[in-house]
Structure formats: structure tokens, C-alpha cells
Amino acid sequence: EAGVAQSPRYKIIEKRQSVAFWCNPISGHATLYWYQQILGQGPKLLIQFQNNGVVDDSQLPKDRFSAERLKGVDSTLKIQPAKLEDSAVYLCASTPGSGAYEQFFGPGTRLTVL
Amino acid sequence: AQKITQTQPGMFVQEKEAVTLDCTYDTSDQSYGLFWYKQPSSGEMIFLIYQGSYDEQNATEGRYSLNFQKARKSANLVISASQLGDSAMYFCAMRVPGAGSYQLTFGKGTKLSVIP
Numbered sequence: 001e002a003g004v005a006q007s008p009r010y011k012i013i014e015k016r017q018s019v020a021f022w023c024n025p026i027s028g029h030a031t032l033y034w035y036q037q038i039l040g041q042g043p044k045l046l047i048q049f050q051n052n053g054v055v056d057d058s059q060l061p062k063d064r065f066s067a068e069r070l071k072g073v074d075s076t077l078k079i080q081p082a083k084l085e086d087s088a089v090y091l092c093a094s095t096p097g098s099g100a101y102e103q104f105f106g107p108g109t110r111l112t113v114l
Numbered sequence: 115a116q117k118i119t120q121t122q123p124g125m126f127v128q129e130k131e132a133v134t135l136d137c138t139y140d141t142s143d144q145s146y147g148l149f150w151y152k153q154p155s156s157g158e159m160i161f162l163i164y165q166g167s168y169d170e171q172n173a174t175e176g177r178y179s180l181n182f183q184k185a186r187k188s189a190n191l192v193i194s195a196s197q198l199g200d201s202a203m204y205f206c207a208m209r210v211p212g213a214g215s216y217q218l219t220f221g222k223g224t225k226l227s228v229i230p
Contacts, residue, residue, distance in 0.1 A: 110157070
């Protein structure tokens with residue numbers, strides 16, 4: 001069974017530029033999560049999708065971050081414009097349903113904002 | 115609000131020895147789940163072990179066991195017979211059921227280094 005796929009693995013941009021990350025969850029997984037992991041910290045949830053609907057985006061900085069999961073499968077996370085403090089690893093995770101206890105994580109995208 | 119505290123930024127252990135990674139948590143919910151994840155330098159979070167708040171027995175998965183002390187609100191991870199491949203960051207996390215949401219709250223992690 002294929003795991004959670006993310007691309008790109010690494011991205012370097014200048015501040016004020018835009019960037020997008022892509023995530024393809026495990027086949028059949030209805031719930032998808034985006035986390036931000038700043039160096040030296042644990043992951044912090046940005047947004048949770050159930051199929052193509054948003055369950056929780058309370059910690060998503062909506063003035064610059066957006067995310068979508070239009071067909072209930074893969075998802076994109078966008079930052080526009082990027083700030084220096086957005087430098088982090090962005091992790092995508094999925095579960096079969098919102099009640100399942102184990103989240104399966106992708107390899108992450110390491111973003112560096114210069 | 116939920117909080118996870120990992121007080122050991124870094125730990126060293128000799129190969130083949132056992133090591134305990136500390137985790138304390140804070141929540142007012144009666145129903146919750148506790149997790150440990152391993153994050154190697156490659157970046158992927160790897161699930162290790164899970165303990166439910168109502169589970170009476172401590173969880174075990176191979177060389178991993180979770181020392182759950184509910185009254186003390188602690189959920190320490192014990193790794194027996196450490197291997198060089200165990201060198202990684204280890205994160206303790208808690209899940210509390212919300213309104214259709216099962217979010218994980220993570221601690222800051224402990225960096226484990228296994229010495230040959």
C-alpha cells in the first residue's frame with residue numbers, strides 16, 4: 001500500500017513570493033491534515049479536511065495561507081505572500097476517518113524563506 | 115486546552131541498553147489518547163505506540179512500551195535494547211475528541227542518540 005505522498009520535498013523562496021505544496025493521501029483515506037513544524041518544535045495542526053470539507057482551520061493564518069481538497073482526494077496548501085517565519089517543514093497526514101486513531105504522515109516539504 | 119510537555123531536549127543511550135523518554139500531559143477531558151511518534155532525519159513521522167485513557171494495561175509494541183501513570187498524567191516511552199537505528203527525534207502527542215475533529219497536540223520532542 002502506497003503511503004502519503006508530498007511534493008516538492010524542498011523549496012527555497014524569497015519573502016513575499018508565493019508557494020504551493022501538494023499532498024496525496026493514502027487511497028481511501030477520508031481525513032487529511034496539514035501540519036506546520038518549525039525547527040525545534042512539534043508539528044502544529046493548520047487545517048483538517050473530511051473528504052472535501054474543512055473540519056477545523058482555526059490555526060490557519062488565513063490572511064496568507066489557503067488550502068483546498070476539491071475532489072476529496074489530494075490537497076494543496078498555498079502561502080501567499082510568504083514571510084521569513086513561514087520557514088518550516090509542512091507535513092501532510094491522513095486517516096481512514098476522523099475517528100481513527102493513527103495518523104499516517106508523509107515525508108514533508110521543507111520550506112526555506114529567504 | 116491540551117498541553118504536552120517533554121522536558122528532555124536530548125538523551126544519550128548506549129547500544130543494547132534501555133532508555134526512558136519522559137512525557138507529561140494536561141487535559142480536563144476524561145477520554146483521550148496518547149501517542150508516540152519517531153521522526154528520523156528524513157522527516158517522516160512514524161507511529162510507534164498508542165495508549166487510550168481507559169486502557170488498564172500499559173501498551174507494548176515490540177521493543178516499545180508506554181509507561182502510563184494516569185494519576186501523574188505521565189506517558190513515558192520505554193525503548194528496550196536500543197539500536198543505532200533508534201537515533202531520531204521522538205514526539206509525544208495527545209488526541210482529544212472534539213466536534214468531529216481528532217486533532218493531535220504534540221510536545222517539543224526529545225532527540226535520542228544511540229552510542230555504539
